[in-house]
Amino acid sequence: MTRPNRLRLILRDLGTGAAFASMAVSGQLPIWALGLFVVALGVALTGRRPFARLPKLTAMLLVPLAGALYLAVASGRMDLVVAACSFAGLVAGQRLLSETSTATDGQVLLAGLLMVAGGAALSGELFFAVCLMAFAVLASLSLGLAVVEAAVPVGEPVPVRAVMRPLAVGTLFALLGAVAFFILFPRLNWNVGARRASPGLGTATSGFSDTVRLGGSGTLKSNPRVVLRATLTPDPLTEQLGAYWLGRTYDTFDGQEWSTIGAPKKRGRTRVTLRRGAETQVYQKVELLPAYGSRTLIALETPSKLGNALAHTPTGTRRTLLQELGGDELRFVEEGLGYSYEVYSVPPGTDTDPGKMEQLEHDQLLALPDNLDPRVTELARQVLGDEKDPLTAANKLSSWLQREYEYTLELGGDVTDPLTEFLFVRKAGHCEHFATALTLLLRSQGFQARLATGFFGGERIGDEYILRAGDAHAWTHVLVPGRGFVTVDATPPAFRANQSLELLESLVSIYEAIESAWRTSVVDYSFRDQMNFVRDLTRPPAGSGEKKRLDLPPLRAWVTAVLVGVAVYQAWRYLSRRKPRTRALEATRFVDAVERQLATVGVRAGDGETLEDVSARLTREAHPLAPTVSPLTRRYLEARFGQRALEPGESAQLLKGLKQAIAALPPKEKPREKAQA
Amino acid sequence: MGRTYLVVTFGVGLGALNTGNNLLYLVLGLLLSVIILSGVLSERCLKDLSVRRLGTEGAFAGEPFAFRWGITRRQGHAFALTLSEVDSPLTGEGGVGYLPAGAEHVVRADLTAPRRGPVKLSGVRVTTTWPLGLFAKTRVFALEGTLLVYPRRGFACEDPLDAAVGHVGETNNPRRLDGTGDVAGLRELGEHEDARRVHWMKSASAGKLLKVEREREERRTFILDVKTGLEGDVLERRCEEVAARAHRLLEAGHEVGLELPGTRLRPGAGSGQERGILRALAWLGFEEQREEAA
Numbered sequence: 001m002t003r004p005n006r007l008r009l010i011l012r013d014l015g016t017g018a019a020f021a022s023m024a025v026s027g028q029l030p031i032w033a034l035g036l037f038v039v040a041l042g043v044a045l046t047g048r049r050p051f052a053r054l055p056k057l058t059a060m061l062l063v064p065l066a067g068a069l070y071l072a073v074a075s076g077r078m079d080l081v082v083a084a085c086s087f088a089g090l091v092a093g094q095r096l097l098s099e100t101s102t103a104t105d106g107q108v109l110l111a112g113l114l115m116v117a118g119g120a121a122l123s124g125e126l127f128f129a130v131c132l133m134a135f136a137v138l139a140s141l142s143l144g145l146a147v148v149e150a151a152v153p154v155g156e157p158v159p160v161r162a163v164m165r166p167l168a169v170g171t172l173f174a175l176l177g178a179v180a181f182f183i184l185f186p187r188l189n190w191n192v193g194a195r196r197a198s199p200g201l202g203t204a205t206s207g208f209s210d211t212v213r214l215g216g217s218g219t220l221k222s223n224p225r226v227v228l229r230a231t232l233t234p235d236p237l238t239e240q241l242g243a244y245w246l247g248r249t250y251d252t253f254d255g256q257e258w259s260t261i262g263a264p265k266k267r268g269r270t271r272v273t274l275r276r277g278a279e280t281q282v283y284q285k286v287e288l289l290p291a292y293g294s295r296t297l298i299a300l301e302t303p304s305k306l307g308n309a310l311a312h313t314p315t316g317t318r319r320t321l322l323q324e325l326g327g328d329e330l331r332f333v334e335e336g337l338g339y340s341y342e343v344y345s346v347p348p349g350t351d352t353d354p355g356k357m358e359q360l361e362h363d364q365l366l367a368l369p370d371n372l373d374p375r376v377t378e379l380a381r382q383v384l385g386d387e388k389d390p391l392t393a394a395n396k397l398s399s400w401l402q403r404e405y406e407y408t409l410e411l412g413g414d415v416t417d418p419l420t421e422f423l424f425v426r427k428a429g430h431c432e433h434f435a436t437a438l439t440l441l442l443r444s445q446g447f448q449a450r451l452a453t454g455f456f457g458g459e460r461i462g463d464e465y466i467l468r469a470g471d472a473h474a475w476t477h478v479l480v481p482g483r484g485f486v487t488v489d490a491t492p493p494a495f496r497a498n499q500s501l502e503l504l505e506s507l508v509s510i511y512e513a514i515e516s517a518w519r520t521s522v523v524d525y526s527f528r529d530q531m532n533f534v535r536d537l538t539r540p541p542a543g544s545g546e547k548k549r550l551d552l553p554p555l556r557a558w559v560t561a562v563l564v565g566v567a568v569y570q571a572w573r574y575l576s577r578r579k580p581r582t583r584a585l586e587a588t589r590f591v592d593a594v595e596r597q598l599a600t601v602g603v604r605a606g607d608g609e610t611l612e613d614v615s616a617r618l619t620r621e622a623h624p625l626a627p628t629v630s631p632l633t634r635r636y637l638e639a640r641f642g643q644r645a646l647e648p649g650e651s652a653q654l655l656k657g658l659k660q661a662i663a664a665l666p667p668k669e670k671p672r673e674k675a676q677a
Numbered sequence: 678m679g680r681t682y683l684v685v686t687f688g689v690g691l692g693a694l695n696t697g698n699n700l701l702y703l704v705l706g707l708l709l710s711v712i713i714l715s716g717v718l719s720e721r722c723l724k725d726l727s728v729r730r731l732g733t734e735g736a737f738a739g740e741p742f743a744f745r746w747g748i749t750r751r752q753g754h755a756f757a758l759t760l761s762e763v764d765s766p767l768t769g770e771g772g773v774g775y776l777p778a779g780a781e782h783v784v785r786a787d788l789t790a791p792r793r794g795p796v797k798l799s800g801v802r803v804t805t806t807w808p809l810g811l812f813a814k815t816r817v818f819a820l821e822g823t824l825l826v827y828p829r830r831g832f833a834c835e836d837p838l839d840a841a842v843g844h845v846g847e848t849n850n851p852r853r854l855d856g857t858g859d860v861a862g863l864r865e866l867g868e869h870e871d872a873r874r875v876h877w878m879k880s881a882s883a884g885k886l887l888k889v890e891r892e893r894e895e896r897r898t899f900i901l902d903v904k905t906g907l908e909g910d911v912l913e914r915r916c917e918e919v920a921a922r923a924h925r926l927l928e929a930g931h932e933v934g935l936e937l938p939g940t941r942l943r944p945g946a947g948s949g950q951e952r953g954i955l956r957a958l959a960w961l962g963f964e965e966q967r968e969e970a971a
Contacts, residue, residue: 121700140808
């Protein structure tokens with residue numbers, strides 16, 4: 001046996017790794033399965049096969065692992081698909097470390113194929129496409145080399161260079177063919193069930209918790225990942241929106257953390273009206289992407305009506321209810337990777353009703369932490385003097401903070417009194433420090449205010465606006481009598497939007513665009529899309545109706561018709577060629593049946609004896625079956641060689657006659673024949 | 678592997694239809710695409726081929742023998758071709774990994790014939806599983822021919838028969854079987870040969886046993902025969918014995934003749950005589966086919 005080609009084994013192992021990665025990107029495989037497979041792959045890539053000596057014993061080790069996985073599934077700790085995928089990975093790992101042979105190669109790549117199918121069931125991520133492509137290319141190259149290696153005589157070199165180029169071209173055509181099949185294969189079931197298992201690039205980024213804790217570093221601000229897409233009506237038609245997108249508000253500060261005093265309402269509703277809106281409201285169709293990572297709804301300030309929410313879960317998309325929490329927060333009831341919903345917001349600058357607020361909540365807008373440093377009150381008094389108007393006071397403080405304090409993302413760890421630290425020690429902080437400082441300075445002078453969190457900005461991409469994780473922001477709501485809550489932002493304007501690097505932002509934008517195209521063009525590709533595709537092939541594009549109507553169909557219709565015609569012609573030719581072979585097989589099956597019947601009474605054909613010979617022998621011996629077998633033989637010869645195929649049902653009729661003749665045999669004939677046999 | 682692949686494709690297809698998962702449709706598309714690609718590339722590999730049979734030097738039943746074909750492709754190149762004889766009891770196949778255009782490639786295979794006698798060859802089967810080894814595509818090139826398979830090589834356990842002509846040498850003395858003719862030369866002592874004829878001095882200088890050859894010395898004549906009426910395994914066994922004995926005697930330098938039912942081969946020596954004996958034994962019992970072949 002020749003030594004296996006090293007390049008082929010490396011390609012095989014890497015292909016299997018890619019197949020495993022297609023499952024692993026879902027993030028659902030247990031860590032131990034990941035670890036075991038990675039170790040196996042690493043060892044295999046070094047060329048060592050430690051399981052070659054004990055193939056059966058190592059294979060037996062898979063049995064208890066299968067049992068453990070079964071128990072995990074039975075106890076509800078693991079999803080069945082995840083367990084199956086994990087086991088496929090273990091089998092692939094065991095095979096990778098076993099002795100290389102043709103059978104092993106086939107098993108490894110077959111396991112890879114199953115893992116890719118498992119990956120498709122687990123994840124709808126863009127990385128799956130990359131892994132699928134990598135697996136297809138690597139496995140094809142490995143298989144191609146294996147085929148050539150098997151044909152090369154022992155001792156001769158494998159012509160790797162000569163093989164690789166046509167293999168690569170063939171693989172490219174296979175991928176193009178896969179795309180064609182994907183587009184054209186009829187979707188008999190268009191209930192898209194792909195799992196959107198993870199938010200793509202790592203874990204989800206933002207997230208609204210019940211509290212906001214001051215301090216820590218501001219890495220979120222430099223994160224360029226897109227978390228929200230929205231279309232606005234009426235469309236503002238600006239490149240940079242510069243709007244406040246509200247998530248929730250906080251009214252209680254204990255010196256370190258912001259929280260909300262209001263209790264959540266248990267009842268879930270499909271639509272929620274927070275306040276009466278103005279005549280002209282801004283309609284938003286919002287999609288929260290998996291990178292968002294929270295259940296809190298986001299809306300342009302100031303939201304009035306929200307609803308018609310859909311949750312995108314691993315098992316599909318379905319309608320979900322909304323739940324009201326304290327601080328005007330609305331949350332989706334159902335956990336999902338992403339959400340879509342509709343919002344109406346009151347245009348900025350409109351006087352708004354603050355909504356239904358209990359007295360306790362109202363009083364809380366003036367609450368100060370027990371251990372508030374007295375210097376804070378003194379500082380506010382110094383800046384505001386005798387100012388009585390809340391909005392003017394807020395603007396004064398805001399301007400002062402922006403002037404006197406610096407924006408920074410470089411902060412240390414937790415401190416005991418972050419507000420004092422910000423105002424009197426570091427004199428630098430990020431949006432939460434500015435917003436907290438403004439809110440508490442206002443409260444210390446008797447103005448009602450609260451902290452608001454959400455996003456600031458809006459970057460136009462096509463017809464919609466996107467928000468990045470770095471656009472997360474905090475600001476202050478000042479309660480102005482007669483006008484409601486008014487937004488005042490103490491953070492310097494240059495630092496309100498995300499602070500990520502432009503290059504990184506561009507790269508992430510490209511990725512997001514590809515991922516978006518992947519989702520719309522592949523994951524969510526439906527029967528309707530197929531119909532549209534076919535319609536576009538045969539009809540002129542929309543908008544051409546104004547042009548002069550052509551008498552002839554467009555060129556693409558002719559091309560499509562020719563392609564379909566060629567395909568039908570080729571199929572017809574193929575079937576035509578198969579027809580005679582089918583007839584011959586019918587005749588062969590017929591003669592087999594005749595011989596079986598004859599064998600029941602001991603008439604068996606000798607070595608090399610045809611049915612014709614048997615028939616002649618029976619005639620010579622004046623056997624009682626000879627008159628029946630002779631016409632059967634003639635008919636068989638006609639069907640087999642005389643171009644006169646058996647008619648439908650004819651063979652059954654002929655066999656029936658033979659059976660009757662056998663049944664009518666005198667009893668003494670059967671023992672005689674049996675004895676002869 | 679192709680069957681397994683089809684089963685997996687079917688399973689993925691069912692999964693795609695059942696769940697509506699577009700990614701499974703994508704995988705299914707890849708699997709179906711590979712099936713088509715496999716068929717197309719295999720078909721391309723088998724285009725424009727021409728094959729000729731170069732045959733073998735000698736085929737003995739029950740043991741592998743070298744068999745060769747010459748294969749050429751006029752245009753384009755082909756990969757992973759395996760060649761074998763179609764509709765024949767010969768087992769084994771030869772292969773070529775890469776066949777460039779224009780040049781004839783000689784494919785060698787170790788074939789095995791199960792039994793003695795003429796084997797009718799009707800054509801050469803060229804198969805390829807290129808590119809992915811999932812499905813095999815075959816083309817048969819009609820090439821009529823006959824391969825004569827000699828009897829199985831074995832060991833003749835019986836003692837040598839008496840020589841038909843024992844008085845050799847110049848003296849024509851039946852008691853002097855070793856002969857006393859003129860020295861014709863020296864040659865290495867063969868297996869089973871009489872050590873008494875070793876020229877010890879020359880052997881000592883040459884470092885190997887050298888035997889003195891004399892004219893007509895030790896050349897006895899044997900007539901081997903196969904009786905009439907033998908059939909089946911008995912006939913096969915007898916043919917094998919005769920072939921083995923003829924080989925042994927001829928190797929020892931004797932002349933061997935052969936008498937078969939209806940055929941007689943005059944005594945002779947050397948490898949040509951052995952080939953004639955083997956050929957005659959191979960045709961024994963297949964005389965009708967010999968006439969047809971003639």
